[in-house]
Amino acid sequence: MPSSSIQSFFTSPTKNSDGFTAEEVQSALRPVGISGATQWTPTLEYDEVDLGDLEPGPRNLTLMGRVVNFYNVTKPSKQHRAAQGYLKVQLADNTGVLTVRLWYNNIIYDIRLGQLVTVWTVHVSNSSEHNSLAPSTAPLFTSIFPEGERNCHFMIHINSDNGTQFKRPFNCKDSKALPGLMTLKSFTDGGYDVDDVKLLVCVKSIGALLNRNGTTSDLTSLTIFDDTADASLTLYSSLCTSASSFRPSHTILLISNPGWRIDKQAKLSLNANSRVDIDPDMSDARRLRALAQRLTKKEHVNPAFPDIDTSDFADAAVRALYSLADVDEFARKNPNEQFVGYLSVVLAGLDIVTPWKRNMLMSSECCGIAVFANRVQGVCGQCENGVKLRVNPRILGPIIDETGQISSGKLVLSDKAWEQLLGRTAEQLVATDIDTLRYLEQRLLLLRVTMGFVWCAEGEMGRLAVWCVGN
Secondary structure, three states: OOOOOHHHHOOOOOEOOOOOEHHHHHHHHOOOOOOHHHOOOOOOOOEEOOHHHOOOEEEEEEEEEEEEEEEEEEOOOOOOOOOOEEEEEEEEOOOOEEEEEEEEOOOOOOOOOOOEEEEEEEEEEEOOOOOOOOOOOOOEEEEEOOOOOOOOEEEEEOOOOOOOOOOOOOOOOOOOOOOOEEOHHHHHOOHHHOOOOEEEEEEEEEOOOEEHHHOOOEEEEEEEEOOOOEEEEEEEHHHHHHHHHOOOOOOEEEEEOOEEEEOOOEEEEOOOOOEEEEOOOOHHHHHHHHHHHHHHOOOOOOOOOOOOOOOOOOOOOOOOEEOHHHHHHHHHHOOOOOEEEEEEEEEOOEOOHHHHHOOOOEEEEEOOEEEEEOOOEEEOOOOOOEEEOEEOHHHEOOEEOOOOEEOOOOOEEOHHHHHHHHOOOHHHHHOOOHHHHHHHHHHHOOOEEEEEEEEEEEOOEEEEEEEEEEO
16 A cells, blocks of 8 residues: 555645745736736626716716825724725816725725726715715715625726826816916915915925824925925825825926915925826926926026027017016917017116126126126136126016016026117126216116017027117
């Protein structure tokens, strides 16, 4: 009788050469939050509907959108198959927004802001003041429990998302400003009291993941900015994972109804009524990204006047007078079109004496190094070659009219325009004594002048090039 061991009475799964079974390999390769139970095949017919067309009531629906806010609500239960909590997820497409109450038991959903998801549900409800099952910004909601209901499902698109769907905020038009949109400076100066406020910002830096007071509550602080100010945005708990997909000086956030605390700068957070659109498809976002990219590069201290023939502008039959708001509106509608006109503006600031005392009245750049001097010819400190210097644009402060403002150093003036503004050539300016410069500075301050300009498009950003100045 052949001998046998106790192992022969038990069957064991076949293992590979690395010591793992086929089931263990498949489990390891399966994405986070997806288990064998979630390989779902619909048995009903579902209608694909835009979120803006939803109405409360029973109906088999397939809904697709991007995650604009979410947070976890734990509700532990001792029952084995009962839900242990839910994720309150806000989905948005180009037409509207919906709240999804996603109940869970064993599945861990790896959700992040900006993800494209699809929801299969059989009912949509409407929140009210009495039940408060959804925030006021997204009162329509659906409640699903994929682990306990066979006709509901929640799917996160990972490989099928090309990053272009549902990126345009509702009611957004490139030719007009988005309702409620304001700058960080305006928000800090009192704009936080406005209903349905929106902030368009760029991510500047991403802080480390921190644990607050040794608890299970994590937080990540982001530094954000626009062209007016900096601020901070703090993400808590499950929202912290979203920061891993952000790129400094590239990722644009459209934040609606943020939580706030005003100190030396605005400190923002997200609450139940907040919404965050990642890299929205709008012209303002593209311009802010172009500005952020420009700031990462060293900007020329005194850019040259563009190569444009202005000889026919002065004798043109049509001489359009623009306001700064008109220029802004026209540039938004026609970002790549060059146009010519005139501005009637006030010189709100002028500083000639201080640059003269600092030997910085004239400036240029060579070998990537700024060159300053109180003469029209300088020497590069790198190659030691001669450098032709032009009037430092920083001597001209803010330029304002009744509709807007241009910050100091943002205008590009031709040599002829500088001569007409200052009443002397660059050679004569550097030879002027300090008393005359002080008088010139005071004489030009708050003076209204007319500037002939050309709008020069440079990608998503552009410049005003001034070719003449008159009283």
